[in-house]
Amino acid sequence: MIGNGLFGSATTRHLAERGHDVLNIGAASSGPDVRGTPEANWPTHRVYSSHNDAARLTRRQDRDPAWADVTARAVAGYRRLEEASGITFFHDVGCLIVSRPGGDGINADPIEVMGETGVSFTLYEAGDSTWRETWPSINFPATHYVAFEPSPAGYIQPKRLIAAQNTLAQRAGAAFLVDTASRISRADGRFSVETAGGETFLAPKVVVCAGAFTNFNGLLPVPAPVSLKSEVVVLGEVSEADAVALGDAPTVKYLIDVVDLEGIYMVPPVRYDDGRCYIKMGANTTLDHPMTDLDEIQEWFNSDTDPRYLPIFEPVLRTLWPAVEFVSVRTQPCLITYSPDRIPIIEHQGDGLFVATAGNGGGAKGSDAWGERIASLVEQN
Ligand SMILES: Cc1cc2nc3c(=O)[nH]c(=O)nc-3n(C[C@H](O)[C@H](O)[C@H](O)COP(=O)(O)OP(=O)(O)OC[C@H]3O[C@@H](n4cnc5c(N)ncnc54)[C@H](O)[C@@H]3O)c2cc1C
Known part of the structure; x- marks a missing residue:
């Protein structure tokens, strides 16, 4: 193997x-x-x-x-x-699925898919902000509905x-x-x-x-x-107090209306190998590009991420968590491996x-x- x-x-x-x-x-x-x-x-x-x-x-x-x-x-x-x-590796904190009714023009409407596949969820229609009573720290626009998919959704x-x-x-x-x-x-x-x-x-x-x-x-x-595509995630470092307070927050799938980003995914604060806690957020971006060469890939992982990514990601992260005072915010390179039929x-x-x-x-x-x-x-x- x-x-x-x-x-x-x-x-x-x-x-x-x-x-x-x-x-x-x-x-x-x-x-x-x-x-x-x-x-x-x-x-x-x-x-x-x-x-x-x-x-x-x-x-x-x-x-x-x-x-x-x-x-x-x-x-x-x-x-x-x-x-x-x-x-242990599984945290069944649930997942918030957030979209305009009808989807974002690229992805199908998530609640339609959930309905088709028999996944149960609680729906807060666009304009209904009562979901904020349960998740007061996070912020989504009133134009979008919020659907909560309970356990076993979460993260590993x-x-x-x-x-x-x-x-x-x-x-x-x-x-x-x-x-x-x-x-x-x-x-x-x-x-x-x-x-x-x-x-x-x-x-x-x-x-x-x-x-x-x-x-x-x-x-x-x-x-x-296979085809390889560059992917960048943003890591927002949070204080120990915020890590405790937000530790059980749900994961997020968010079809955002921002020109440079498509399909946000996000995980609540998790402790990384450096001992610090980060909220991680990723998405497809217009800066992503195919990669074919091993040297280019090693260079991608070894060098600092293209400085154009952070100005796209950081405002979105801060808007999503308005009350969180991030200790630091930075990007991290990664790579997605695709097959022709996905x-x-x-x-x-x-x-x-x-x-x-x-x-x-x-x-x-x-x-x-x-x-x-x-x-x-x-x-x-
Ligand atoms: C940014 C990002 C976000 C993602 N988010 C999610 C998510 O939210 N949910 C989800 O389900 N999936 C997610 N994925 C996808 C998931 O991580 C991958 O599908 C999964 O890791 C694929 O497993 P793998 O074993 O094929 O590859 P990997 O997990 O990458 O493992 C390959 C292993 O092979 C080793 N290796 C390579 N070449 C050699 C060699 N020559 N000799 C010895 N060892 C070698 C590597 O070091 C590595 O340890 C995400 C991926 C990325 C990049």
Whole structure:
């Protein structure tokens, strides 16, 4: 198994619990830097990932049955995973879905989708501001309705979910190596996996779960049909008092009317690896751009985010939380991996080489069930 992110850790656990011998080779996934953690003990093969962040939204709702079924199954298993591993990662604080009636012209009207998919919610029509009695700290325009989707909507902490998966996988006999796979080749009916740390492993089957880095580092003879898009989130640091006061605030999906932004997502204060608490907000922006080259990607993660992003994000964050005195506000670079049909790619490339990637910006919440699906494909081929 190459990659110890959301898909790789889940797949490793499912395979190990089904009795298979698994070695997971993955770049380290924790560190003190909240910007894409330099998981680089290996300067020549720097690898970052989509989970180096402290929170991911989770909801059952999705119009596409391929997503809805998988996500629902994973969400239903969160508490079981927490109990079995002893590691908590799920916060069922609910989610506020905020939109103009009819949607924003790009996205369908969220409450129509929720109605179609049978997700229950409490609706405050546009102009009805009684929702403020329950959530007085947050601010939305009166032109928009506010719908509250209760538990199990909320957020998960991706690194803690990975730690839970790894704990259970290890208990079931899986081995782990913190290293970067630098080449996969085939000889004498087996795969040879070389690492940047100078080791070589032979295996009858290899699963590549390398997220945005699937097509780099000589892992696959046939590239996966993914496209990569830059994504930026803003982190608003809050005081300890605000972190406590707002800790149970719901997550937010907000179809905002701002020219440069589309589809706000937001998580209440969460403690990051640097010990500080941040409200995280992200969105598609008109500055986002495709990325194809590994050097360009490393540069993207290593350099300060384009200074044009903060002036777009910061006023929106401050308008959403008018009473919060942010200690600091800054942006953080990330990368989204898309597939052509916007469904994760889970494929057998042949001879026992598998690839699973393309969370399409939403793969964390259902990762346990995607991992289960990958494990089944590996068993069947
Ligand atoms: C800004 C942002 C916000 C998001 N918000 C949400 C959200 O709210 N809800 C949600 O469900 N999803 C969300 N996602 C998507 C989610 O994080 C991804 O879909 C998910 O992380 C995909 O899992 P993965 O295992 O494919 O990739 P990753 O989680 O990125 O894991 C890949 C792993 O492979 C490792 N790796 C790569 N190359 C190698 C190599 N050669 N050798 C060894 N290891 C390697 C990497 O270091 C990494 O640990 C968001 C993504 C981004 C970027």
